[in-house]
Amino acid sequence: MEILLIMCVGIAVGAKLFPAKGKAANEKVQIVCTMLLIFSMGISLGRRENLLEQLSQIGLTSFALAVGPIIGSVIAVYFLTQWLMKPTKRRKR
Amino acid sequence: MVLMALAALIGGVLLGLYGPAGTILDQLVIHSDWILYLLMFSVGISVGLHRGILQKIKEYHIKIFIIPFGVIVGSVVGGWITSLFLPIPTIQGVAVASGMGWYSLTGVVLAEMYGASMGSVAFLSNLMREILSFFCIPWIARNLNYYTCIAPAGATSEDTTLSMMVRYTDEETVVMSVFNGIICSAVVPILIGFC
Numbered sequence: 001m002e003i004l005l006i007m008c009v010g011i012a013v014g015a016k017l018f019p020a021k022g023k024a025a026n027e028k029v030q031i032v033c034t035m036l037l038i039f040s041m042g043i044s045l046g047r048r049e050n051l052l053e054q055l056s057q058i059g060l061t062s063f064a065l066a067v068g069p070i071i072g073s074v075i076a077v078y079f080l081t082q083w084l085m086k087p088t089k090r091r092k093r
Numbered sequence: 094m095v096l097m098a099l100a101a102l103i104g105g106v107l108l109g110l111y112g113p114a115g116t117i118l119d120q121l122v123i124h125s126d127w128i129l130y131l132l133m134f135s136v137g138i139s140v141g142l143h144r145g146i147l148q149k150i151k152e153y154h155i156k157i158f159i160i161p162f163g164v165i166v167g168s169v170v171g172g173w174i175t176s177l178f179l180p181i182p183t184i185q186g187v188a189v190a191s192g193m194g195w196y197s198l199t200g201v202v203l204a205e206m207y208g209a210s211m212g213s214v215a216f217l218s219n220l221m222r223e224i225l226s227f228f229c230i231p232w233i234a235r236n237l238n239y240y241t242c243i244a245p246a247g248a249t250s251e252d253t254t255l256s257m258m259v260r261y262t263d264e265e266t267v268v269m270s271v272f273n274g275i276i277c278s279a280v281v282p283i284l285i286g287f288c
Contacts, residue, residue, distance in 0.1 A: 004251075006130050007271065010137015018138050026138050027259075033132035034256035035101045040125040041253070042105015043118050045220070051110070058214050062189075064175050065214065066221035069190040070229065070245045072171020077163035077244035078237050084159050087238030 098227050129252055136259060136267065143264040150268050160243050160269055161276035168193050168247060169284065185211055188288035192219040193247030193277050194226065194254075202285055222247060226254045234261040243270045248277035 018026070045051060081087045112118050150157065172190020176183045185207055192199030196219035204212020226245040233242045239262040246254035251274020258270040 002130070004271070004275065007133045007137040007140075010134040011141040012137075013134075014138035014141020015144075016141075018142060020142060023139075023142055026135055026142075029135045030132060030139070030256055030259055031097075033128050033135065034253075035097060036121070036128050037125060037132065037253060038098050039101040039105040040122050040128070042102045042107075043109040043112070044122050046106040046109020046112075047114075047119075047122075048109075051106075054213050054217060058210065058217060061179055061181065062214050062217035063221055064179060065172060065186060065189045065218040066225055068175025069168040069171040069193070069247070070222060070225060072169075072174070072190075073164045073167035073193075073244035073247065074229075074233065074237070074241055076167030076170075077160055078241045080159050080163040081238060081240040085153075085156060085240060087240045 102224065132256065133252075136255060136271075139259060140264050140268055149265055157269065157272055158276070160240055161273045161280075164193065164244055164247055164273060164277055165280055165284070167244065181211075181214075184288050188285055189215045189218050191281060191284035191288065192222075193281055194219050194222040194249040195247075195278060195281050196220040196223065198281060199285065202282070206285075206288075223249050223253060227257055230254065230257040231261050239263060239266040240269065242266065243273050246270070246274075248274055248281055250274040251278065 048054075108118055168190050169187055172187045173183060175190070176186020179186060185203075188203055188206070189199065189211070192203075192215055196216050199219050200212050200216030202212075203215035222245070226247075226249065229245045230242045233245070242258055242262050243250045243266065246257075250258065250270040255267065255270055255274070258267045262270075
């Protein structure tokens with residue numbers, strides 16, 4: 001829940017205090033944070049003692065159970081949003 | 094961005110496997126919450142800088158629940174169909190899929206419910222969902238629509254994969270993404286409880 005609170009503070013700062021010309025710098029902060037988070041996730045994965053062993057034993061079942069729900073969600077959300085909302089489709093940058 | 098994310102992940106895993114313990118690397122992992130907080134603050138600023146966005150979200154009213162509904166139903170049905178083809182009980186497959194990318198919680202809870210092996214499947218599978226999301230999101234943004242970018246991310250759409258939404262969709266979708274993550278995260282323990 002605290003992340004929601006922090007984001008709300010960010011929204012208030014962005015709307016009232018933050019200079020518009022700082023937008024690009026702000027986006028750079030986001031990229032650096034994301035990469036650090038992914039890097040940190042990688043480290044904690046690598047620190048798990050039996051990671052490689054686990055991967056070889058149950059990798060395929062795990063992969064199938066990742067792909068199936070992804071496809072199911074994408075199909076459901078795509079058709080629901082096309083039908084009930086007005087979605088945007090365009091290329092950014 | 095995707096290549097950079099992949100390099101960060103692989104670099105992290107290699108350093109985690111072979112790097113020395115008790116160094117700055119472990120400090121980074123221990124304090125990663127603070128990086129997430131900084132990211133959320135920065136994302137908040139992006140949303141705040143975009144005038145009129147909150148007004149637009151208010152206009153959606155009840156429709157804001159459409160995306161989480163689709164993610165939850167799609168995940169459960171997708172997991173159910175997939176498990177019909179796997180050598181595991183269907184209900185366990187549905188339980189794994191119900192994690193919607195929240196690998197830490199799902200891994201621990203399913204290890205408790207069905208044993209260490211299923212716990213490992215749950216952990217790996219949900220971690221793969223998160224990683225695969227990073228690679229799906231740019232393609233979905235180009236070929237389907239922005240809202241659908243939230244679908245693969247599931248419960249992670251409020252934190253780790255949020256940065257991909259920031260990069261590849263618009264501010265409105267980012268707010269929807271945070272909302273979806275909160276709803277999905279609240280639903281994960283309930284769904285697993287039914288399995």
